[in-house]
Amino acid sequence: MAVLSILDKFYNPSMRMAHTEEFAAIESIGSNLTITHSSKGKVRVKKINLDNAENIEALVRKEVGKIFASKHKIVATSFDEKESYKKLNSKLWLDEDIVSFLAKDKKTGETINVVEDLKFLSSYFDSDNTAKVPITDDYEVVVKDLVTLDEYKKTCSETEFTTLLNLSQQFRDKKLVFLSATPQGGGVALMRHAMIRLLRLLEVDVKWFVLKPDLEAFNITKRKFHNILQNVADPEMVLNSQDMRIYNSWIKENSLIFKNKFKDIDVIVIDDPQPSGLIPYIKKENPNIKIIYRSHIQIEAKLANKKNTAQYVTWKFLWKNIKLADLFVAHPSPDFVPKQIDRNKLVYMPATTDPLDGLNKPLDEKHMKYYLNLFNKFAKADGSTPLDLRRPYIIQIARFDPSKGIPHVLNSYLLLRKRLKRNGHQAPQLIITGNGSVDDPDRAPIFEETIKTIACKEFDEFRDDIKVVRLPHIDQLLNTLLRKSHVVLQLSTKEGFEIKITEALMKGKPVVVFRAGGMPLQVMDTFNGFVVDIGDDEKVARNLYDLFTDKVLYEKMSDAALKLYDRSLLTIPNATRWLNLSINLLGKK
Numbered sequence: 347m348a349v350l351s352i353l354d355k356f357y358n359p360s361m362r363m364a365h366t367e368e369f370a371a372i373e374s375i376g377s378n379l380t381i382t383h384s385s386k387g388k389v390r391v392k393k394i395n396l397d398n399a400e401n402i403e404a405l406v407r408k409e410v411g412k413i414f415a416s417k418h419k420i421v422a423t424s425f426d427e428k429e430s431y432k433k434l435n436s437k438l439w440l441d442e443d444i445v446s447f448l449a450k451d452k453k454t455g456e457t458i459n460v461v462e463d464l465k466f467l468s469s470y471f472d473s474d475n476t477a478k479v480p481i482t483d484d485y486e487v488v489v490k491d492l493v494t495l496d497e498y499k500k501t502c503s504e505t506e507f508t509t510l511l512n513l514s515q516q517f518r519d520k521k522l523v524f525l526s527a528t529p530q531g532g533g534v535a536l537m538r539h540a541m542i543r544l545l546r547l548l549e550v551d552v553k554w555f556v557l558k559p560d561l562e563a564f565n566i567t568k569r570k571f572h573n574i575l576q577n578v579a580d581p582e583m584v585l586n587s588q589d590m591r592i593y594n595s596w597i598k599e600n601s602l603i604f605k606n607k608f609k610d611i612d613v614i615v616i617d618d619p620q621p622s623g624l625i626p627y628i629k630k631e632n633p634n635i636k637i638i639y640r641s642h643i644q645i646e647a648k649l650a651n652k653k654n655t656a657q658y659v660t661w662k663f664l665w666k667n668i669k670l671a672d673l674f675v676a677h678p679s680p681d682f683v684p685k686q687i688d689r690n691k692l693v694y695m696p697a698t699t700d701p702l703d704g705l706n707k708p709l710d711e712k713h714m715k716y717y718l719n720l721f722n723k724f725a726k727a728d729g730s731t732p733l734d735l736r737r738p739y740i741i742q743i744a745r746f747d748p749s750k751g752i753p754h755v756l757n758s759y760l761l762l763r764k765r766l767k768r769n770g771h772q773a774p775q776l777i778i779t780g781n782g783s784v785d786d787p788d789r790a791p792i793f794e795e796t797i798k799t800i801a802c803k804e805f806d807e808f809r810d811d812i813k814v815v816r817l818p819h820i821d822q823l824l825n826t827l828l829r830k831s832h833v834v835l836q837l838s839t840k841e842g843f844e845i846k847i848t849e850a851l852m853k854g855k856p857v858v859v860f861r862a863g864g865m866p867l868q869v870m871d872t873f874n875g876f877v878v879d880i881g882d883d884e885k886v887a888r889n890l891y892d893l894f895t896d897k898v899l900y901e902k903m904s905d906a907a908l909k910l911y912d913r914s915l916l917t918i919p920n921a922t923r924w925l926n927l928s929i930n931l932l933g934k935k
Contacts, residue, residue: 403434410442419716420444421471436493440702443713443822445477445490476818479529485603487529487554489542493702498544501701502918510918513925514548520612522928524554525604527567527620530819531781532745533697533845534617534642540700540917541924550925557621558603563596564620571619574660576840577646578749584656585663597623608632613928616671618642625667636931639671641682642697644842644863650684672931677843677864693927696864696912697843698920704821705849709829717826721815729797730813738832739775739813740890743824743846746792746816751837751860752778754883756799756812758837761887762894763808771895773808774832779815779824829853832900833893839880841865851875851911856903858889868915874906 410420423438423446435446447470470478480488499507522545524538538554545552566589573579601624608614608631615638616622625637649657665686668674676682678694699706709717722732733739740759744750759776766773778796796814799805805812817823828834834850834857843864850857851868857875859865869875876889893900913919 403437406434407437407442410438410444422447432494435491436497439492440497440707443709445492447490472818476820481529481556484607485555485558487538487542487556489539489546489554491546492543495547497702498547498918501916502913506918506922510548510922510925513922513929514545514550516929517550517925520551520928520932521610522550522552522924523607523611523614524552524617525614525621525624526554526556526617527564528559529554529556536700536703536705536845537698537917537920538617540698540703541921543700544917544921545925548921555604555607557600558596560596562592566593567620571660571664572643573748574656575619575645575650576643576749577649577657578747578840579656581656585660590663593623597621597627600624601627605631608635611635612932613638615640615924619664619668622664622667625670629670636673636928637671638673638675638927638931639668640675640695641677642842643682644677644679644840645682645684646840647681647684673927675927678867679864682842682863695920695923696867696915697845698915698917699845699849699852700917701852702917705825706852707822707825709822709825713822714826714829717820717823718830720820720823721817721827724817725813725815728815730815731810733775733777733813735830737772737775738894739777739830740833740835741777741779741827741831742835742837743827744780744836744838744844746780746790746796748792749838749840750792751839752792752796753799754837754839754860754881754886755835756796756805758835758883758886758890759812760804761884762890765887765891766894769895773811774894775811775813777813777815777827777831779813779817779827781817781819828855831855833858833890835886836860836865837886838862838865844868845915848911848915851907854904854908856893856900856907858886858893868912870906870910874903874910 420442421444423435423444438444438446470480472478477490482488502510524541526534526538529535542552542554566585569579570583570585570589574583574585600621604624605627608628611632613636614628616625617640622639625639628635628637645661646657649655650661652658661684665684669686671691673691673693674683674687675693675695678696683692701707718733718735725732742750742752742755744752746752755776755778763773793814793816800809800812800814828850831850832855834847834855836844836847836857836859838844838860839862841860841863844859847857847859847865847868851874857869859869859875859877860880861877862880866877869877871877876886878885878889893903
């Protein structure tokens with residue numbers, strides 16, 4: 347028997363934030379199809395005879411359409427036969443914006459009869475219907491399957507795909523592990539989800555673990571590792587001996603958790619400074635393991651090299667562990683690499699994005715309308731007025747972080763509004779939004795500081811046009827906001843390699859960025875956007891003015907954005923790089 351259940355528990359378009367507890371089940375036995383719909387305690391059953399069992403896909407999608415037309419948004423489906431429904435699973439994700447699950451009990455692993463126990467799916471979502479990222483008791487991240495390998499094949503050339511297949515075959519008898527701080531929030535987690543998803547389709551033995559969370563330790567790793575190394579921390583902030591003790595104690599606790607995991611791994615990737623303290627423990631348990639340290643941030647190398655700086659103190663503390671790694675992988679800029687790193691062990695690699703995940707997959711108008719309404723609900727919750735969908739808007743999507751240049755965004759918008767008013771042009775709205783990681787203590791302070799800024803008198807005239815909103819991890823919501831925007835900003839003052847720039851270009855949106863970190867490598871100045879010196883808010887305002895008043899310029903840049911974005915910044919090239927690095931480290935080729 348093949349059973350497909352559909353969970354319908356999302357908000358309806360009236361946006362009452364209700365947890366609707368509505369379910370539908372579609373049961374296929376031979377050529378008979380039974381549709382069961384449960385709503386508010388009432389159960390309706392409809393039976394259909396199929397001439398051909400293959401018609402189930404068309405019928406399922408027809409029923410999905412009916413449910414959406416009845417003012418409901420379907421969140422998830424569940425199958426009790428994984429192989430039978432792989433293609434349907436993929437189509438539901440790409441065409442109907444529905445996540446599909448295998449109906450198995452989380453504890454026992456046994457298949458669940460979803461017709462009898464439909465509500466098990468609700469455990470995969472928070473009360474606001476944000477998808478949870480499951481983590482096992484030993485801190486392995488459970489990555490959700492979304493699409494088939496054939497769908498990934500469509501995103502690259504035949505040569506690229508053949509290369510990837512060959513590399514996956516060469517690595518087939520080896521084990522690869524990624525170790526990060528958190529399973530959700532920020533570009534690292536997004537890349538890892540995509541990477542694991544693709545490599546498993548290729549039957550590569552790969553796993554992803556995250557550290558046991560600790561707020562006190564996260565406060566140190568964010569403010570005294572990341573912020574200091576990027577030179578965005580308060581000038582008086584320095585890593586001290588007490589911080590080092592707290593961090594080392596936390597790392598020791600994690601070493602005991604992962605001790606047995608280290609023993610049979612061939613290659614392990616350490617993502618950023620948070621787990622770097624585990625490197626000596628890994629080496630002790632498995633002397634033959636190959637360790638790759640991956641730096642995802644803009645390290646101010648000149649300051650890290652200079653004694654008596656806060657950067658030097660932090661880097662010296664981290665380096666004693668990082669130097670034990672076999673390779674150091676950095677974003678493609680020599681300025682991010684401290685002098686201690688052996689250039690023979692240095693690899694440059696950009697951040698990437700996935701063309702088939704929730705951030706980038708195509709969305710039709712009905713789903714985008716839904717997500718825009720959802721955004722307005724969150725905007726209201728954060729004290730902003732609703733987005734006027736009849737007017738254009740500028741957007742910056744980033745964490746509420748001191749490195750993201752939010753004061754420059756606000757000042758540039760202020761200057762733009764004054765210029766537009768002087769010349770009698772329609773004024774756009776501004777969205778400043780993003781979500782955060784659980785290891786980021788800066789989220790609330792920077793958000794509150796932004797709200798305080800727009801409360802100043804100079805913003806009185808157009809304060810309601812500025813939407814400052816914290817969003818949950820609903821990727822399709824960010825996808826929609828980018829697709830419907832007119833221009834995208836990324837005015838970070840420090841940035842490793844901001845993949846949101848590439849995601850905007852993929853959607854045909856011109857991007858204005860500061861000349862910071864790796865961002866100028868992503869935007870072709872005056873072709874698909876503008877690259878501006880850090881702090882030149884006046885020039886940012888002029889560039890925005892031109893993009894709103896010169897239609898020919900805008901269309902030219904929008905077209906260039908679609909055609910000129912770097913396709914090497916997608917998941918298949920990224921997986922190819924990681925497999926190639928691992929194979930070479932192991933001496934297989």
